[in-house]
Amino acid sequence: MSASWMLEIQNLHVAYGAVRVLEKISLNVAAGEIVCVLGANGAGKTSLLRAISNTMVQRSGRIAVAGQDVMNRSASQIVRLGVAHVPDGRGTFAHLSVEENLRLGAFARKGGFSQDALERTLGYFPRLRERYRQQAGTLSGGEQQMLAIGRALMLDPHLLLLDEPSFGLAPRIVGDIFDILRQINAAHQTSVVLVEQNAAMALNLAARAYLLETGRIVLSGSAVELRSDHAVRRAYLGS
């Protein structure tokens, strides 16, 4: 395994009990790189992120984070390696305040709560500072997505796993959030795996992309290549 890859996946198979959902997945993310995984409903995008963070799925094959094999590591050990998973549906605690959600985000952090990480996070998301004491459940959809990403940033992650951050949000808010992701990536060389159905936005942000269809990778290449691919254009870009 090469240490220059932040994430290296080889021949990964994923199942829920007897139900096999991903087969023979190979995918790499370089340090500081943003990679997106595109695919229709049910293709296995969420399951792929769950396999990386070792939550809720059975997996076999090989996954390494920064050169370290994580197939025998627990979910919390993988978090400690700097992998932060922002799940689909955001996973924030509705009855807790913004502040409490952010503090909980730091719970699994190596070294515990960090004031620096909090200030950085609130710097990226000034809206969260404005709504610091507000209950998360009363935030707008866009603000809740910001909180979910903010909570992940409290871990000072090396690798961010984002599951459809654009889901249900107006294009302008998605644009704002993707801009912030670009800034975070540039400032800290944070690697990102972005799972999206919003191919146009994702291919704008990512350097490279993989296309997942019913549990298999059917296409991969630079974002530029995928954007000009006929099948991608027809199925995901509507042109």
Ligand SMILES: Nc1ncnc2c1ncn2[C@@H]1O[C@H](COP(=O)(O)OP(=O)(O)OP(=O)(O)O)[C@@H](O)[C@H]1O
């Ligand atoms: N807990 C589970 N138990 C059994 N099967 C599951 C479970 N979660 C997902 N699946 C199945 O795994 C397959 C892939 O689902 P997954 O959620 O990974 O797809 P997805 O690409 O994220 O879809 P979407 O775009 O709708 O979020 C689907 O056929 C789904 O029904």
Ligand SMILES: [Mg+2]
């Ligand atoms: Mg999903």
